[in-house]
Amino acid sequence: METLDEFDINIIKELEKDGRMAYSAIATTLKISNTMVHQRINRLMEQGIITGIKPIINEKKIGYDWGAFTGITLNKDEDSSRVIDELKKIPEVTECYFITGSFTLYIKMIARDHEHMRKLLYEKIDTIQGIAKTDSMIELGCAFKRNISL
Template sequence: MDDTDLKIIKELQNDGRLTNQELSERVNLSPSPCLRRVRSLEERGVIKGYTALVNQKELGLPVTVFIRISLQNHDLEHVQIFEDAIRGIGEILDCYLMTGKADYLLRVAVADLEAYEKFMREKIHHIPGIASIDTSFAYGVVKQTHTFS
């Protein structure tokens, strides 16, 4: 990956709706080589896809919750059961495997405290093998970005 690839990535992170013509002008390439580079980045998995960034509040999901979960057992079977269950739950935006006291950190978006309680009772508490759950509610955002600089 060279500087031109990095410029392409940065431009697409800032605006994934750029036309190839616009992108090629911004990175000082002609359209054909620019398109070849974009396709190569996609094929190599550097660019995983394109998406729209949405406002959680406008979607009716203003509450961001961070949930730390520890498992009772860490054998392959229990880990697989937990991770498969987590992948199927729509409210979970991110799930990270962690070091430290908790095994996993989840970022969840819900409408309110009642929705959070329902989410926990109906979705998380039914997953077998959870030893502990610790929850924190975000009451503000200091920085949130989707670009690398």
């Protein structure tokens, strides 16, 4: 486990406010050198603590009004790598997790409307070789989503 000090935590908190914030602005806010901010961010990225700085897209604003969480049961758990590779080819599948319990995988997907969702499930996901069955729940909106508090 990597240890974060006060400087690392404060730099991450500033990036969470605005990932596009200039390193010099972070340095000014935190009253530290620009070089220190640059070195710390590079180290945090090298350690995999920060995995990237990218925009968060509001899917509903670009026409994807439907979301679903789908549990996937595989014929054989050893098929998971191949199934995951096929799921990666479907742009509407935005997340995929290994889980315990009744399913092997759990995915989140988005669609423009109910017909698009039906086609995703029946024509793209259910046809992947190795998938025994799926069980979906329609998402009605995100109450909140956040990073772990530092």
